[in-house]
Amino acid sequence: MFKPKRKNKKGGKYSKSKSSSQSNMNLLQKPGMKFFKQCPFSEKNAPIIDYKNVRVIRKYLSESGRILPSRITSVSQKKQRELSKAIKRARILALL
Amino acid sequence: MMNCYEHTLVIKSDLSESDINKLFDKYSDIIKQNSGKIVKTEEWGLRPLSYQIQKSRKAFYYHIKFEGEGKIVNELESIGNIDKSLLRFLTVKVLKHDLEANYFEKKEINNV
Numbered sequence: 001m002f003k004p005k006r007k008n009k010k011g012g013k014y015s016k017s018k019s020s021s022q023s024n025m026n027l028l029q030k031p032g033m034k035f036f037k038q039c040p041f042s043e044k045n046a047p048i049i050d051y052k053n054v055r056v057i058r059k060y061l062s063e064s065g066r067i068l069p070s071r072i073t074s075v076s077q078k079k080q081r082e083l084s085k086a087i088k089r090a091r092i093l094a095l096l
Numbered sequence: 097m098m099n100c101y102e103h104t105l106v107i108k109s110d111l112s113e114s115d116i117n118k119l120f121d122k123y124s125d126i127i128k129q130n131s132g133k134i135v136k137t138e139e140w141g142l143r144p145l146s147y148q149i150q151k152s153r154k155a156f157y158y159h160i161k162f163e164g165e166g167k168i169v170n171e172l173e174s175i176g177n178i179d180k181s182l183l184r185f186l187t188v189k190v191l192k193h194d195l196e197a198n199y200f201e202k203k204e205i206n207n208v
Contacts, residue, residue: 052197
């Protein structure tokens with residue numbers, strides 16, 4: 001029987017395959033910068049994600065008030081969860 | 097068990113100052129009666145709402161940080177649901193109170 005070769009070993013670490021440089025580009029990225037951008041909330045002295053911190057949270061909304069996907073803003077998965085919760089709390093209080 | 101909570105009140109803007117103080121005392125009394133401890137209170141002042149709530153465009157914001165048991169939250173919410181001078185309220189459980197950050201200074205209000 002034909003078995004296709006496994007790219008990643010079973011139980012081994014999964015490594016991301018490199019896609020073309022075009023798809024890694026960010027919409028918010030400045031030209032001439034590296035393709036991979038770090039999460040803005042994981043750096044040193046990063047702003048705190050909080051529903052009261054309206055000035056920071058507002059950057060991660062589109063013009064129509066929808067939450068921007070993390071693939072555009074390059075926020076990490078954990079921080080994106082916190083962020084979306086903070087946005088929804090701020091919406092209840094009509095801060096956003 | 098003691099937990100840390102943050103309670104925010106959104107109050108109708110057509111109330112007089114003494115009414116607002118009364119309302120604020122009412123909610124801080126609820127916390128004290130249920131053996132809670134108020135850590136900090138913040139006044140965010142009159143702020144424009146980002147969308148209309150019950151046909152009002154502006155509202156007073158009050159913020160209470162307190163410690164206490166979970167039954168206080170039940171009490172606050174059951175009374176807040178009936179209260180007609182409140183537009184909205186929100187209770188959030190936090191691990192630790194941050195008493196330094198002040199997100200609502202006068203500059204911010206002018207920008208909005």
